[in-house]
Structure formats: C-alpha cells, structure tokens
Amino acid sequence: MKVEIIAIGTEILLGDIINSNAQYLAKQLAMLGLDVYNQQVVGDNEERILGAFDEAFKRSDIVITTGGLGPTKDDMTKEVVAKYFKKKLIPHDESIKNIKDYFKSTGRVMPENNFKQGMFPQGSIVVKNDNGTAPGVIIEENNKIMIIMPGPPNEMKPMFKESIEPYLKNKTNTTLISKVVKIIGLGESLVAEKVQDLIDKQTNPTIAPYAKEGEVTLRISAKAEDEESALSLIKPIIEEISKRLGNNIYTIGEDSIEEVVSKILIDKNLTISTAESCTGGMIASRLVSYPGISEVFLEGAVTYSNEAKHNRIHVKQETLDNYGAVSYETAKEMAEGIAKTSGTDVSIVTTGIAGPGGGTEEKPIGLVYIGMYINGEVTVQKYIFKGNRNKVRNQATIMALDMVRRGLLKSDI
Amino acid sequence: MKVEIIAIGTEILLGDIINSNAQYLAKQLAMLGLDVYNQQVVGDNEERILGAFDEAFKRSDIVITTGGLGPTKDDMTKEVVAKYFKKKLIPHDESIKNIKDYFKSTGRVMPENNFKQGMFPQGSIVVKNDNGTAPGVIIEENNKIMIIMPGPPNEMKPMFKESIEPYLKNKTNTTLISKVVKIIGLGESLVAEKVQDLIDKQTNPTIAPYAKEGEVTLRISAKAEDEESALSLIKPIIEEISKRLGNNIYTIGEDSIEEVVSKILIDKNLTISTAESCTGGMIASRLVSYPGISEVFLEGAVTYSNEAKHNRIHVKQETLDNYGAVSYETAKEMAEGIAKTSGTDVSIVTTGIAGPGGGTEEKPIGLVYIGMYINGEVTVQKYIFKGNRNKVRNQATIMALDMVRRGLLKSDI
Secondary structure, three states: OEEEEEEEOHHHHOOOOOOHHHHHHHHHHHHOOOEEEEEEEEOOOHHHHHHHHHHHHHHOOEEEEEOOOOOOOOOOHHHHHHHHOOOOEEEOHHHHHHHHHHHHHOOOOOOHHHHHHHEEEOOOEEEOOOOOOOOEEEEEEOOEEEEEEOOOHHHHHHHHHHHHHHHHHHHOOOEEEEEEEEEOOOOHHHHHHHHHHHHHHOOOOEEEEEEEOOEEEEEEEEEEOOHHHHHHHHHHHHHHHHHHHHHHEEEEOOOOHHHHHHHHHHHHOOOEEEEEOOOOOHHHHHHHOOHHHHHOEEEEEEEOOHHHHHHHHOOOHHHHHHHOOOOHHHHHHHHHHHHHHHOOOEEEEEEEOOOOOOOOOOOOOOEEEEEEEEOOEEEEEEEEOOOOHHHHHHHHHHHHHHHHHHHHHHOOO | OEEEEEEEOHHHHOOOOOOHHHHHHHHHHHHOOOEEEEEEEEOOOHHHHHHHHHHHHHHOOEEEEEOOOOOOOOOOHHHHHHHHOOOOEEEOHHHHHHHHHHHHHOOOOOOHHHHHHHEEEOOOEEEOOOOOOOOEEEEEEOOEEEEEEOOOHHHHHHHHHHHHHHHHHHHOOOEEEEEEEEEOOOOHHHHHHHHHHHHHHOOOOEEEEEEEOOEEEEEEEEEEOOHHHHHHHHHHHHHHHHHHHHHHEEEEOOOOHHHHHHHHHHHHOOOEEEEEOOOOOHHHHHHHOOHHHHHOEEEEEEEOOHHHHHHHHOOOHHHHHHHOOOOHHHHHHHHHHHHHHHOOOEEEEEEEOOOOOOOOOOOOOOEEEEEEEEOOEEEEEEEEOOOOHHHHHHHHHHHHHHHHHHHHHHOOO
C-alpha cells in the first residue's frame, strides 16, 4: 500500500521549523513495509490543502497529515478534510470533556477557541491525544484512508506509536521487523568499514548505518510474512555484527545510553553521583530522564566555578592552581570528591573547554577530561571533541555515560 | 512570484535523512519576498519526478530542486529535467575539467561515472559548485524557471548564496522582513485571543502564532520594496502586541529564554546558582549553553535524594519529614539553601513529581514547586504540568528560567 505524507503549516513553508514529522513518519512507515513515494508540504490555506489532497489520493491509498489542529483560526485541517469528504463537523462529547478536564487540571478555564478541537467530521474515528488538546482523526471512505495527526512532535509521535501504528499494521500483511545495534566509541566510517561487506551483500535483511552526535546505529530490517520469520533472518546478521564490533555495541535495541547505564546500576545495586563542569548538568539530566533512576542516583553537582569544585567536592586549591580546572588531576579529584562526599559507589565527572572562548594552544577548545570512580578506583580519559559549544558538551556527555557502562561491565562489583 | 521546492531523493522518503534543504531554502526565499506555497519530496524515479514537475509548474513560476546530481545511476535529476524540457544533454567542457581537477587535487583519477556530472541540458546556465563535483543548473523556458542544485547541504547552501540568490534578487523587487515576539506564561489560545483581531485584519504585515513546549512565538512578517519600509510596517504592530501582552513577552528577537536570563544577570552583575530535583540538571545545562555564563553562574546542585537536599543545601530534616520533598516548604528551603551555601545573589530551584510513577491524589504527577531567591527574598510558585516525564521536566525548566527573568526585572537590585 502506498502512503503519502502531507505536512500542513505555514511555519514549515516559511522555514521557521524543520519538517521533522515527515522524517519520523517516513521511517516508521518504511519499518511497517509501507511504501512512501511522495511527501508534500502545504500552508494553512483551504484551496491549497484541497489541491494537495486531490493530488495525493490520485497516487496513494493512505494520506497522513500532520499539523493544523490547533485552536486558532488558521488551524483548519479538520475543516478542510470535512469539506473534502463532504462531511459535517460534529462535536465529540468525550473529547470536549477531555479538553475541559485538561484545562481544569492546569487551573484554567477552557478558552472558547479550544472548543473547535472537540469537533470532528461525522463518521470518523477519533484518536486520543494524551499529550495535548488536539485529538487525531481517521477517516475511511471509498477505499481512501486519511489519518490526521497534530503537528507538535511530542504529541504526534506517541499518538502514532499508540494508535496509528497498530491501525496500519492491521491493514498490511507483510511485516517488516527492524532491530537496531547501537554503538559508541567507533566513528561512522570505521563502523562501515568493519561491516561494509555485510551491507553490500544483503538485500533481505538490509543493513543501514546512521550516525548522530557521538553514536552510530546499524538498523537491520527484514521483510517476511510474520514476525518470527523476519526475526530468524535478522538473528545471524546481528550475531556477525556483534562478533565484529564487540563491546563498542552498547545495546541491541532501542534503549538510550542513559537507560542502559541506569539499568546496569540498578541491576548491580550501585549508587551513582555526578560532578559536571563543561557539561553543566547534561549527564545528570540524562540520567534523571530514566524513570527508575531514583533508586541509584543520589545527587549531582554542577561545579562550574573553581570555588564550587573546591568547596563542594574538595578539589585541592593547589591542584586547581598548579594544573588548572581543565586537567587530568582536577578530573581525578572531582571523581573522588563527589563519590566520597555523596557516599556513592560510582561517580562520573567532566571538566573541559566547550568554547567558543577559552581555548589555548596547550588546552584547545574541545578538550575534555572525563573522570570515573568505581568503588575506590579512579580512571580519567582525555578527549578532544570537534564542533561548537553544544556539540562538544553533547559528545562529552555521551562518552561519559559510555565510560560508566564500560567501567561497570569490566569491574566485578 | 511563486516558488516551489522539490527535494529529490529516496533517502528522504525512507526517513534516513531529514529534509533540511527545504527548510533552508524556504527561509532564504521568504527573506527574498518570494512566496513558497508548496514543497514536495519525491524519490529517484523518472515517472514520479516528471509528475512532480508537472504539478509544480501548474501552480508555481519557479521550481527549485535539490538532490539527484550524484555520479551514480540512481541520480537522475538532470536527465529527467532534460526530458521534461525536451532538451539534449551535452558535455560542458569547463565543468568536466573542474571535476577532473577536483579528483586530481585529492590524488585520485576521475571515475568514469563522474563524467555524467559534466553533462547539461542544451541551452541551460551551468552554476559552479565550489564544494563538490556536481554543478547546478538554471533553465529558463516558456516563462518557467527551473533551478537545480545538489543535495548535500554543504554544497547546496554556498551555491545558493553565491549564485542563486543574486539570480533571484534580479527577478524580484520586494523584500520580506520578519521579527519574532516570544512569550512564556500564556498558552497559545490565550495569546491568540488577545491578538486575534490584529491577526485577522493584517495582510501586510502578517502575524503568525506558533507554540512549542511552554512557549508561544508570534512572527510578524512584512513585504516592502526595501528593508526600511518593511521595518516601518512591522514597528507599530510590535508596539501594539507589546502593549497587550506586557511582560509575558520575554524577548523581541531570536534569543532563547536562557540567553535572555543570562544577559540580564550579566548586565546586573548578579550571580546565580541552581538546585534541581525533578529537572535533574536541565536548568543548569541550559544556562551553561550560553557561552558567557561563567561570569555569573557559580554552581548547580542536582539534589535528587533527600539526603542531598539536607546535606548539600541544608533543607531541614523535619521539613522533609513533615511536608515531603515535593512541597512549598522544601522548595523555599532549597532556594535559600543553595543561594547561601554557594554565596550567590540569585537562586532557582525545582522539586516535583515528573512521573510516570510517584503521583498521589494530593500530589499528582506534574506537580512542581519552583522556588527563587533574589537577594534575601524567596518566592515559591506551584505548577501542575501536563505530559510525560520529559515534558513535565521541560516545562518546569522553562517556567523556572522565566521566573528568574520576571523576578530580576521586578526587583530593583
């Protein structure tokens, strides 16, 4: 079945926001084995939206739209869809109640504007939105299927996963199963070199590498009649990749590095603390994004000033004076200091020069020391990362989390 | 003049890469005062590319394509364009020489494949590519203009700036200037209500609202003959909006909330510290993303456990026992505690229940207390945020930063 994605929103046509929804949906649909041959973007304009629908249904069986479900007048997707399918918009009591409840629970009264978010084309399926006030819609009519979702990615993505994906799975009878292998510590071209022969000779499953800041992902996708057959195609490939890449693979699955680290800590019943200078709270924040983290994460310190490094986590004044805040020695004392003052089994710390200022010949921008404490032993690693301030901070955060993973797997505590 | 952007490439349809070219071009074209009403994405397939061209020229005067100019067989944009305009492809000596030189300079011989990058539709304008082997093309025919650029952003963007933008400027004599007004503390529908009459009655400038987590942006865009005239159209609108929304506006311009807060702190020469529970380092991390922050940000504490709240920043044990970690009283003592132990003029703290577990009827998921200390005075605000764990944390972070902004503007220190 052919699916077409239409993003509706003047802000995309003006370049104010990037159409990340289309990429997300394209990827998800490909994994479902559905063909996407066309994408469109159109503004909040009735005539042009109708034109886009016409064009899309000429060549595709299913049209998925994102955007234009907000409470304001220029949000008109549902209105135009109703017109396209010649349906009336009627109120959906449950949705209106949900929207009212949503406002009530935030201590506000529902503005009159939001009422229209509870109106739907007659005969359509209303799709719940757990993260906002705009429900989605599915319309099945004359062998056409139209699926309407809200524009904000943090509403659209969970709606797709919870409601639209299961709906689409029901409509197709090939299954495409994907498994991802996630790698930290090897660059994209090095990973590609090590598995290029596998990539070249495979057509089912396919192997696709992608890189994002500090990480490389290999996605292995197999098409088959059912899940079991697809998995049995994938299994030997993953075994071969695992043999070649070893413990540079931090997970086979969707977990993030912070999830992997958190789970190992919880599993080993080890507590952790963080002390961050250049990363400024990023490591702590990523650990805290894992819901179960309170079992093992006791505290973090963002020791940005030298005073904080000295007062809070007992880095010696002479160490700071003699070696500087960005040094092997400071990283070492930070790791010991935060672990001992917080009483944790493990600690991870960073100190570095994220830029754009502050670099010298001896200590260039991108220089970061990452220190780790595991039950009395301290390890420090030195990195020079490339890129702007936030890229340096992101890479340092990822390498720090991965250093904990490797440290925990190696140690026998 | 209407311009349409067509991205050509199967990798976009599969979601392997994001269509960042379309966003870049959309923004650049808007700034040139050119209207973009439609964007398309199509794969490396002759029939579908021809279909996209047909569709595009029905509604637009200029079509800009990106992608499909590589040396491999599946790169076919020029071939399809030649077919569309019924032109032969002929070799362009200078381009072929450039491509050969390019390979020579990297110590390689030009592969036979790359020869096709030096072939162009007869009668077209060849556009130099200083960053790769695929030149661009401009074709003017029957009042249609087609502009063809390579897909890699690091080739496409400089080509646009150096050759295409000057070409397009010659074709138009209007300029479009945009200014944004950024708002925290009012929801999208409330903002819309307050300015709906302005939105409705304006055609030049136009006013477009959009929302992202915790923030609303109004973009005011004016078309005129030159920048000065456009700005003079925008000015009274911004004045009127400012009057209506008051200090809910945190900036008129592109600055983020953390940049605004950092600049006020630096300007007032006030130091700041943070203590975070549910936000877990997000506030510190956003402040640290501002390069000049080291002047005023001394330290942050991620006091996740009760012990950390007590030991590090002196929240009384009885407060934790009697009121709980997520309480007005704890937030108050956190704000005092971090400011006093770090010796800063200002502090901002959070304690809350981000979920998915841990909620009760009395203290539901999403409940966050934000405390602020400014020169001896403590303020605490209670919020109930909606959404999943990270949405709650993000909103708390934004409201916390905004609370500092409002506090600093109100206080006379």
